[in-house]
Amino acid sequence: MTRRRQHVNERPTDAALVEELKRIASSDPELNELAFVPPWKSLKDLLGEDDTTVVTGDDDDDDDGIFYHSFCVREHKLAINVNVLVPILSFIYAQMRRGSDDGDLKVLLCVLTGDSLSGWNVRKRRVCQELEDVVMCENEEEKQKMKDRVLERELTFVAFIQTKFPKSTAAFAHRRWVILKCCSRFVGRRRIHPTAKTTLVEEDDGGDDDDDDDDAKMLKLYERESLACEQTCRRKPSNYAAWAHKLFVFELVHLKQNVNKSHLLLERAKNVLRESKTTISASDPSAWHFRRAVIRSVGDRLFHFNDEYKKRFSEEIIEEEFRFVREKIVAFRGRETLWHHRKTLLVHVLQCFD
Numbered sequence: 330m331t332r333r334r335q336h337v338n339e340r341p342t343d344a345a346l347v348e349e350l351k352r353i354a355s356s357d358p359e360l361n362e363l364a365f366v367p368p369w370k371s372l373k374d375l376l377g378e379d380d381t382t383v384v385t386g387d388d389d390d391d392d393d394g395i396f397y398h399s400f401c402v403r404e405h406k407l408a409i410n411v412n413v414l415v416p417i418l419s420f421i422y423a424q425m426r427r428g429s430d431d432g433d434l435k436v437l438l439c440v441l442t443g444d445s446l447s448g449w450n451v452r453k454r455r456v457c458q459e460l461e462d463v464v465m466c467e468n469e470e471e472k473q474k475m476k477d478r479v480l481e482r483e484l485t486f487v488a489f490i491q492t493k494f495p496k497s498t499a500a501f502a503h504r505r506w507v508i509l510k511c512c513s514r515f516v517g518r519r520r521i522h523p524t525a526k527t528t529l530v531e532e533d534d535g536g537d538d539d540d541d542d543d544d545a546k547m548l549k550l551y552e553r554e555s556l557a558c559e560q561t562c563r564r565k566p567s568n569y570a571a572w573a574h575k576l577f578v579f580e581l582v583h584l585k586q587n588v589n590k591s592h593l594l595l596e597r598a599k600n601v602l603r604e605s606k607t608t609i610s611a612s613d614p615s616a617w618h619f620r621r622a623v624i625r626s627v628g629d630r631l632f633h634f635n636d637e638y639k640k641r642f643s644e645e646i647i648e649e650e651f652r653f654v655r656e657k658i659v660a661f662r663g664r665e666t667l668w669h670h671r672k673t674l675l676v677h678v679l680q681c682f683d
Contacts, residue, residue: 443494
C-alpha cells in the first residue's frame, strides 16, 4: 500500500488515520501489547532511546516502525497517540451510521474500546466461515491443525486487546466462544462407564493413547488460559471477568473431562486451590469467589462417590480451606471479604453434610 508522506505540522485526515490503523492491525498478526500514550516528538520521548529523530511522518525505508506522528509499532507493540482516538472513533461511528459493511472497520472498535460487540461479532463470523472450510477436509489430523491455527490467532488477538482492556467482558467471552468452537473434539468427553445411569462409576484410567494426547492438549490450554487470567489480574486487581473465565476453563478441563475419575478430580482441585494461595489478595472478592466455586463444583461431583472420597474431600479440601482462611484472618484482621468467604463456606458444608 502506498502511503502519502505527511509534513511534520500537517495533520493526517481522519480517513487516512483509520486506513493506517487498519493496515497496522492486519499486517502484524503477532501484536502483543497496546497502549494509548500522550503525543511524542521523538523516539526518545516515546521509547527512551538515544535516537532523537523527530517523528515527521511515514517513510517506507524507516526501520523504526513509525507511521505518521500518531502510531508507533516496535517489537509487535503498538502505541497510539491519545489525540487521534476521538477523531478515529468519530469517523468509524459515522461510517457505521451510513451503513458501512467494512468488517475491518468494526474490528478496530475492539482495539479502541475493548468491548465492542459489533467488532467481536465480525471476528466470530470470520471464524465460522473458516471452520466451514475445515469441515470439507477429510483428514482428521489436518482438520484439527487448521482449528488450532484459528484458535492460536484468535487468542493472540484477544491477549493483545486485553493488555489495554484487562477487564473487557466481551474479550473474555470471545475467548470462551472460540475455545468451544475450536476444541469441540475434546470438550465434554464424559468418559463414563456404559452401565452408569444415575450414579457415576469409576473407570479404568489407562490404555487409550488418544485420550492421553487429548488430555495433554486440554491441560496445556488450561495453563495458557490461567496465565492469561493472571496477567489481566496484575493489570487490574479485583478482576471478576478474569476469575470467572478461569472458573469456566477449570470446569471445562478438569470437571467435564474427569467427571467420573474422583481421584484425579480431587488432586486437580487441590492443585488449583494451592496455586493461588501465595498470590491471592485478602481484599479481592472475585478471587475468593473462585475458590468457593471450585470447592462447590468438585464437592457436588465427589459426593456421588463412596464415603472414602467424601472423607478425603472433607479432610484435604474443606478443612484445609478453613485453616487457610483462618490464617488470612489473623494476618488481615477485619477484612470483610475473608469473613464472608468463611461464612459462605460454612453454609455450603452444613448443606453437604446435612
